[in-house]
Amino acid sequence: MPEDITLTNPNVNGGNPVTILGGTVRYSWKNLTKAQPVEGKYDIVESHYGGFENPKIVVTGVIDVDNAAGLSNVMTHKLLVDFATIKSGTTTLKVSLGTTPLVLGGRPTNGYDTSGNNTLDTTNGIDVQIESFDITASSRDSIHGRKVSYTIVMHETA
Numbered sequence: 001m002p003e004d005i006t007l008t009n010p011n012v013n014g015g016n017p018v019t020i021l022g023g024t025v026r027y028s029w030k031n032l033t034k035a036q037p038v039e040g041k042y043d044i045v046e047s048h049y050g051g052f053e054n055p056k057i058v059v060t061g062v063i064d065v066d067n068a069a070g071l072s073n074v075m076t077h078k079l080l081v082d083f084a085t086i087k088s089g090t091t092t093l094k095v096s097l098g099t100t101p102l103v104l105g106g107r108p109t110n111g112y113d114t115s116g117n118n119t120l121d122t123t124n125g126i127d128v129q130i131e132s133f134d135i136t137a138s139s140r141d142s143i144h145g146r147k148v149s150y151t152i153v154m155h156e157t158a
Contacts, residue, residue, distance in 0.1 A: 021071075094126060129154060
């Protein structure tokens, strides 16, 4: 499990990394396969491999609404909006998953463009683009209704 999950961009928070409090990370992969039934057969379908989507990284965290921990450079609603509205291709948005490298395979080595890294550098950051985010406020699990959690959906970019 990563110690600190951070998002970094030179145009947000003065370029300082922003820490995700109470964070979790989900890294997912989706192959582009097409499965079609074979005419006249009702048991097996043919499938064809057509590549893969950019890996998806989903990060969840909480916003310390009252700054009870007294920390700086942690995610706020304003910073979340700043990260989400960065134009694709203008400057790099990086997600880092702690100081201990995680073993993530990255891109395949054969049959594809291999100009990028074949191993993901989780400590120096993975280039990402934010697809969406959701914020949830709940009084059920907190004192005085101050719990605000969020989910950020990102795709790895080259």
